[in-house]
Amino acid sequence: MEENQKFSLIDRLRSFKYAFNGLKLFLLNDHNGRIHVVAAVIAIALSWWLHISRLEWVAILSVIAIVLAAEIINSSIEKLADVVSPSYHPQIKIVKDLAAAAVLIAAFLALAVGAIVFLPPILSVIR
Numbered sequence: 193m194e195e196n197q198k199f200s201l202i203d204r205l206r207s208f209k210y211a212f213n214g215l216k217l218f219l220l221n222d223h224n225g226r227i228h229v230v231a232a233v234i235a236i237a238l239s240w241w242l243h244i245s246r247l248e249w250v251a252i253l254s255v256i257a258i259v260l261a262a263e264i265i266n267s268s269i270e271k272l273a274d275v276v277s278p279s280y281h282p283q284i285k286i287v288k289d290l291a292a293a294a295v296l297i298a299a300f301l302a303l304a305v306g307a308i309v310f311l312p313p314i315l316s317v318i319r
Contacts, residue, residue: 214264222267224295225260232256235306242313252309255302262298266291 218225239252269291277284 218264218267222263225263225267228259228263228299231302232260235302238310242310244309244313248309251305255298255305259295259298259302262295266295 219229235252235256239249244252270288273284273287
């Protein structure tokens with residue numbers, strides 16, 4: 193990109209179009225992404241049902257965003273790696289495994305936050 197390019201509102205709006213197209217592609221083509229979206233919908237419904245606090249909402253929505261962003265980045269890396277090296281390559285495997293590990297860490301964080309937020313009120317409802 194040219195360094196001295198002037199600001200353009202049209203270009204900024206166009207970038208939103210590209211980003212929303214990326215979300216559409218993610219939801220249509222990424223099986224793991226759809227699983228994360230279903231989990232997010234369940235977490236949001238549970239949050240609403242349990243009337244969690246504002247701070248708990250921030251925590252839940254933050255981990256949802258982190259997991260989805262990690263999965264999108266992971267999918268991007270996988271797609272790019274498949275173009276760079278269509279056949280098996282041990283270095284590409286390492287790159288893909290590292291990207292998948294990032295999603296796993298984000299998912300573990302989401303599970304931990306979900307347990308901290310949801311378990312106490314669920315246990316009090318059960319009792």
